[in-house]
Structure formats: structure tokens, C-alpha cells
Amino acid sequence: MSIGPIIRSTLRNPAGAALIALQVALTLAIIANAIFMIDARINKMGRETGAVNEELLVAQIFYFGDSTDKKAQADIDLRFLADKPGVKSVTYSSAVPLGNSNNSTTICYSVDDESEENCPGGVSIFQGDKLVETMGLTLIQGRDFTPEEMFDSESLNDIQSSAVLISKAVADLFFPDGNAVGKSLGMWGRPITVVGVVETLLRPNNGATGEFAGFSLILPAKRTSGFLLIRASSDAIDGIRADLEVDMMRLNDKRVLLNHRTMAETAARAYRNDQAMIYLLLTVVGLLVSVTALGIAGLVSFSVANRKKQIGTRRALGALKRDILSYFLLENALVVGVAVVVGSGLAFLLNQFLMRNYQLPEIDMTYIALSVALLVAISQLATLIPAWRAAKVSPAIATRTV
């Protein structure tokens, strides 16, 4: 089939084709950027927290009345929980990944100099005993804290032992040569020494993005308040969770147990707005593609109805059904072909606009290519049904109505 007649007939009524092309181009610009944003959110939500999400229970306890010795009670609680079948490890931590409650500070290469070159990183601080074991963090260099390094503290910025664990993201920033263990840093005007590096430990605040999201540091402070962490085997965790409130109240009823969630639920909660944005964007993409597909189907139907006589004549002159079908498909492909070229440009422009006004990165070609493929496929499909009806036009029509 030659393209010439198709182009000529399209050019005789350019407004219709131009409108389809404009619609497809705009659709492409929007869905390419929307898919790009959806993928970014999915990646964000898929980040490792560093902890064993499904095996970790997080809860908070609040006391009322002055009658309780909270430290002694915490010891009783921890011992009780540790003895429950299925529990692997239990402790208190000052913070949990994506748990929102955040204490952060800047750390420096050395103690004396607080200039920005010397203090390039802000880190979130986690305090607690047995955090590596309880959260299930992966130690990739050095060692965990020794019992001698551990000190008791409920205060948020207390250093009584210089040993710290840092996340790999922090290690990479301060020690690009890969040897962080044994090195010294400055924090709160005091020297700290890196004893080990953990693979990942996501910060408590969801707002942190990119590599900053992983800037964390662990202090060897044994706590008896904050977040109660219970690590249990995945078959036991539901039972432990169901009993937790009753268990804690039986040990001491002058308190309230709040927000008990698994680490996975804590993360899902932190990502609620991202999840909402994904759904909204998906809805827009779905509706947009449907509107465009229906619009194309409607216009092709109209054009088929208008050209019944020509189609009948062509069929009478020997054109096969296949030829009619491919005429409409090719016509659509040509219009959409022009549209995706224009649309790719528009997608870039829209991305540039979003980059300038919002904190969005530059769009990758893949997303545009993916959207082009999606739109070409959808518009060919939308053409297929009315074009099939055109192919079934009887050659006799040509003789009947003229």
C-alpha cells in the first residue's frame, strides 16, 4: 500500500488529523511525566529500611501517675518479652526508620572546626542497646558495640562513650577510600570513633531523599524509653502482637500502649502521601489514555461512515478487506507518528517546567519511549474496531447509492 493517497486525503481535511495529533501529543507529554513521577515514588517506597520489616514490632509506652519506676519497669518488660517463644531480641531505641520522631545533628571531620567544609553531613541519631541484632541491620565493616562501651542514658545528646556505628552512606561521604573503621569524627564538640559500618539504616524522617535518606548514626546508649522494639520470627509475630497490650497491662496497668505496628506498617504509614500520589497519577494516566482512545475510535468511526461509498468503490475495484483495514491503520499510524514526535518535545518541556518549579529530577528517555509505545499501541487498537467495520463494507454499496 502506498502512503501517498493517505497523505493527500489527510491533507484535504487537515483540521481533523491535526486535532487528533494535538490530543495524542498532549497526552504523551502528560503520561510520560506522570509515569516518571509514579516510578520515582515506587522507587522511594521500595527503599530498604535496613531493618527486618516483617519481623520487627514497634510500640510506644506512656505512663501516668508517678508511682512507677520506669527504668525498673522497662527491665521487667524486656525480660518478660525476651522469654516469650518466638522472640529473638527485644530492646528500646530512641528512633526507628521512618518513625518520624527524629533527632539529627551535623558531624564533622574533627572536633575543633565547625565550618561547612569540615562538617559536610547531617545525620539522624539512633540510641539503643542491641540495635544491630534487634533491627536486623547488616554489619558490613568492623564490629558491634561491646558491653563496656554501652552506657545508660535517656537523654538525646549524651555521649559517655566515644564508640559509634555509622551507615554506609555516612562512611562513603566521610571516608571515600572505604576505610571508616577506627577513624575519628567530631560530634557535639566531642570526638567519636567509628567501630563499625552498617549497610543501610534509613532515617526517621520521610522528607529526606536520595543518599541523605540513609545518613544515620548509632550511639551505644542503653535506653528504657522511646520505641520498644521486638524482633520475633515471622510465624510468632502476630500472636505476640495480639497479646502485647494485655501482657504489658498485666505487668503494670499505670500506662498506655500506643502505636504498635510492624516495621513494614510503620513504613507504609510514612509513605501514605506517596501512595496517594501514585494512585492519583495512575488514575490520571488511565483516564487520559481512555479519553484519547475513545476520541480516536469515535473519529475513525465517523470517517468510516462518511467514506462508505469510497470504500465500497475501492472494494468493487478489487481492494481486499485487508487493504481497507491497513489503510485506516496506516492513516492513524501516520498521524500518531507525527504526534509522538511533537509530544516527546512537549514531554521534555513539561519536565523542564516541573524541574524549574518543583524538586523533580530530569526525565529519562525510557519513560518517553515507554509512553510512545503505549500510545501507539492504544491508538492502533482504537482504530482497529471501526476499521474492521469499514473492511466489512459491501462492494455493492458503491453501485447502489450513486
Place this chain on the structure above:
Amino acid sequence: MFNYYIKMGLKNIRQTPVLSSLIVFAIALGIGTSMTMISYYQAMAYNPAGAKSDQLFSVQLAAYGDDMETWGDMPDGLPRQMTNIDSSNLRLAANSFPQSPLYRVAPVIESRRKDIAPSLDFEGLMVDRDFFSMFDVEFEYGGAWDASIDLDPAKQVVISSSLNDWIFGGGNNVGKSFVMADGVKEFTVVGISKDWNPQPVYYDLTGGAFSQEGPGLFLPFALAKDLDMFPQGNMSGWRNANVRGFADVLKSEYVWQLYWIELKTADEVAAYKDFLAQYAQEQQKLGRFANPNPRGGLKTVQQWLEYNEVISEDNRVMVGLSLLFLLVCLVNTVGLLMAKFLRKMNESGVRRALGANKGQIFNQYLVEVGLLGVLGGFMGLLLSIAGLWGVRILYRTDIAQLDLSLVLAAIGLSIFSALLTGIFPAYRVCNANPSVFLKAQ
């Protein structure tokens, strides 16, 4: 004539059911999507302070630093919150403007009814007496505590209607007392306020701009030390403090409180600005900090809402995308209208030949498009009701409800955009040479 056009329009719509319903569907989707996102945006952009928006000011101080130029990433270099040292000084300063510091606490409250476990669900606000008049908190019974309590604190409290129900089971309980905050403290109720929960929670945006429940109780700020309760929310600082208890926080350079003042005239605003600058410089002289430019800042409620980015980036992006979506739907509609009108071309050819002028043909088609717009508007309205329901579920919020302005806007926007899309196709049709179509018959 108009009635006749409407009749013809309805007839034409019935005669081309597929194209007509595609057009209505496209308009409805565009309107539904954009109205959903716009009304959600509107709910976030709402300024709950109303007439007081320009008279209530959030006070900020550049009273920090060891030669630090800025505070965090705030472009104006001012911290959002204030130290207890500063707010305590400001509230006792010699001026007669209504003002109040503010921070949140989460006390454990015990009910006076039987068999009800103590609750942490009611949030407390630590404020001065002026807070109630400044923020138009209305009372069901009693009123604010006496002005003397702000200087010489007593265990008095204003509770919300909901908390009143929870503690006492409702009724006028002014003068009665209940126990909270570590059990040993008994507080006397001096006022019972109507439930108060402005959205966005402009008085304190540090814990998120929207909340399901408003504050359950208001406590005298002057009780801060006696109450010994850590604040809820954000706390940050530039100078390390060895914090082992709440008393250390009160003395520290940590910022964790908010400060509001009511200034009615431009003169008052100017006077207070001068006072703040002077205050910051005095504090610098006392050696608390070394700031290159110790100063104060005042922001109206509207400025405060924008400064705290109540409307998130996501909301703005979605409004933009939904408007682009509407644009695509309209382009789609233009194409479909062209097809629809071209089909009716010979009919208008006959009308032209019988003496109708171009303008009349044009008007007739626009009336038909307007009808499609009305249909699309109503359908779009239904879609935006469904859309807002979805958004409320997604963002777990009560805001963004259907209201009259949404109804009017949806239908108005729909008719307007339908007419806009109709102009080009109608123009094409009425400019066609009638003889061509007469011959084709």
C-alpha cells in the same frame, strides 16, 4: 428562537447518540478530574482566620547562632519556632497587645466516670489568656482564666466540649476538677469551650497542617515548669544543651514554641517590629548568641500558611496535571464536535437555502454545544463528588467536601469550555457553501 434552537439541539443529540455521549463523557471526565483536584487544593489553601488574617501575626526571632548566617533552609533565615527564654521575655514585656506563646502537650487524663481507662487522646495547648480572644475560641460555659493566672499560675484549665463529655459526661462542670498529667495533679475547670478545630491548624503547623481532632484542653502557659511535661512536636537548636529533664529544655537555646500577637493597625505593626529588633539586639548584648543581624519577623496568617507550605508540592502538581487533562479532553471534544456537525451539514445547507443567515446557524450549533456542556457539567459534578470521596480516603482527611461553589464552578466551567470548543466547529459549518450540500442530496 432560543427555545427552537434548544429543541433542535436536543433532537440532534438524540440523532447522534454515540458521538454525543462521547462528547459528554470527555467533558465530564475533564471537569470531574480538574474540579476534584481544584477543590482539594482550595481546601488546603483555605485561610481559617477570616477577618483576623491581617491582624494576627506569628512572631519569629533571629536570636541564635555563633556567627551563623541562616537558620536551616529557611530563605529568610528565621527559625519557625522560638526558645522558651524568648517567649517568656516577650509575654512579660511592657506592651498591651493581646499575645500568647504556645506549645502542645499530651497529658494522660483520667475520667471522672466509672470504668473508663485513662486517655492520651486529648491534646493540650499551653497558652496565655489572650489566646481565646485572639483565635475566637468560643465558650459553652465559663470562660478563660483570670489575667492574674498568667503571672501567678494556678492549676486551672479550659476544656473542650468533647473532653467535658469524656470526663464528666457533659453539662456545666465549671468549678469541678479532674486529675491529669502524672496523676498527682488536680486541675479546676474554669471554662468549657465549643470544640475548636480550624483547618489548616494555622496556630501551630509544626505537627502537620490538618488534624482530625482539635485541642481537648488549654492550660496556662505559666504552669509550664510545674507541669514538667515535654512538648509534642519539633525541637531544634544551634547550641548543644545537656538536657536531662524538661527544666533543662526551658533554660536551653532550643526552639520549640510558637508566639502569636494581635496588632490592629500598621502603626502597631511598625512599633512592634521596632520593639522586636531592639529586643534581639539587647539579648545579643547579654551574650546569648552572636548573630550578624539580630532581628525579629512578623508574618500574617496568610503569610504564615504560605511560609509553612501548607499546600504541598504534590497538590500543585496535581492541579496542573488535572488542568492539562481538561485541555486534552477539550481538544478531544473539538474533534468530536467537528465530526458531529459535519454530519449535520446538509441539514444546515437546507436551512441556509431557505433563508437562515450564517449567524443563526452558528448560534444554533452553539446552543447545541451548550446543552452538551450542561450534561457534561452535571456528569462531571458527579465524578468530582466521587473523586473527592476518593481523595479523602487516600489522604485520610475530612477536608475537601462538596459545597455550593464546587457545584456552580463545575457546571459553569463545563458550559464555558463546551462553548469554547464549539466555536471552531460551528464556524466551519456555518461558513460552508450551502449549494454543495444541496447538490449532494
